[in-house]
Amino acid sequence: MNNDANADAPTPSPTTAPPPSLPLYSPARVRELLTLHGLRPTKSLGQNFLIDGNILRAIAEAGGAAPGVPVLEIGPGLGVLTREVASRGALVTALEKDERLKPVLADTLAGTGVHVIWGDALDFDYAGLPPGTRVIANLPYYITGILLSRFMQAPQILSATVLVQKEVAQRLAAKPGQDAYGFLSALAALYGSVKHVRDVPKGAFLPAPDVTSSVVRLDFDRDRPLPDPALVSFIDAALHHRRKTLRNNLRLIGHEGTPVDAAIAGAGLRADVRAEDVALDDLQAVARSLGVVR
Template identity: 40%
Template sequence: MTLDQLPPLRDTLAEHGLLAKKSFGQHFLLDLNITRKIARLAQVGEGDHVIEVGPGPGGLTRALLETGARVTAVEADPRFAPLLEELSAASGGALTLRLEDALTTDEAAVAAGAPAHIVSNLPYNVGTPLLIKWLTGAFTPASMTLMFQKEVADRIAAAPGTEAYGRLSVLAQATSHAQVVMDVPARAFTPPPKVASAVARLTPREDRPEPVRLTALQQVTAAAFGQRRKMLRSSLKALGGEALCLAAGLSPEARAETIDVPGFLALADAYRIRS
């Protein structure tokens, strides 16, 4: 059996008696028109290596395999192993399955030193922790094309001074070129979630902060946005307060939500020097 001979996913799910689990934050994306569009937005193709987290029954996986990409699927729910193994056979071995928790996956080992793209309809309950792991960890994806709850996707690309702007915005934009590239209505999923979804695409910046600078950035953003309604002199008190702000060329009376990414990088540099 080849990819184009596979039965519709709804039939496969019914045959195996599988339903989405709330505990895993699962919402299946079965519409091939949508999954194929996501694969196009990911800009992957023949010979590219894609890491997909939370493939579930393999809706997006099928679309990625159709591009000619090699896919490593990381799935925590063993119920989907038989479906994904069937998909691997139909793809001629282009799909490799890893039954494990993506939060502990060593993506660098999976990529084996070669570029790898991450393309996923992320489980809602671990989407943000996974993104922070990929933004700040030792492994830098060649690109990330990820579906989140729409409010999370909006936070990734938010501008300073907007309600959605926060720590995730700074970490994403300091390390990547980030944009929301597609909205996905709740009705596209089985079962439909209570919120809308969106796809964000992130590609690494050439001036991505080095690890020690990135560590400092995580510390200052955690403190600043942990008390985002307070002035920086108060929210950053434990890290240097007013003196730290002045060293970074920022007003101690400013609030975190008004500071742009270069401003936070200046705070991170000042903190590194002081600590």
């Protein structure tokens, strides 16, 4: 995506905004903004707007929004979370796909200094962000996993404090042997650590989503070298059928039985260990033994 061509700072709108006495996150003001601009939340874009001030403040606080901190927000929507983050002095860049929201954000972000880039988060070059960037966002549920992977791979991003489906939050924070443990859990551990901040009820959104949400913070250890893509692919395959044995999963991707048995034994694991019970360090040891990585 050509960021320069698609970058627009909010400009004042000639429309009349709802009464400023109402906080931007209040249900009444959200409804007025939608009515004023002739909008309806688009389910295909995952548009569920936050209407709970306590949740907004908790996300901004947990995300590290502070004076001078570069922050990236994905999907600002009506600018509710955006304003909260910017009010703390953070240098906010907001990436929004839905250009119907241009007049809304021109109203709600006027005077905040927020830089809005109009484009698809899947096409954005995260490597071009300022060093030390922190992501603070209510992520569209349908592309959560892809975006988290992009954040992990961008050395400029130090952390991501995001609102996601509770199920995804559980998978991110799960440990080996727990029901939710899988590739996403191992991937998060490969890049850093995960902290559960709080759950968020359906009623904190307008319209209410079908599922409960959670706020999680992922901190990326940038002192570690970025992992070898071959290792990431290996871990993905090893945990793809997580309730099967690790041995069977590795044979499914072409590794011979004898070397696999030796690698599993060399890592101190049982021959019949299930993939879901294997810790990240042990997966790495098996990968090295099989020559996937050095």
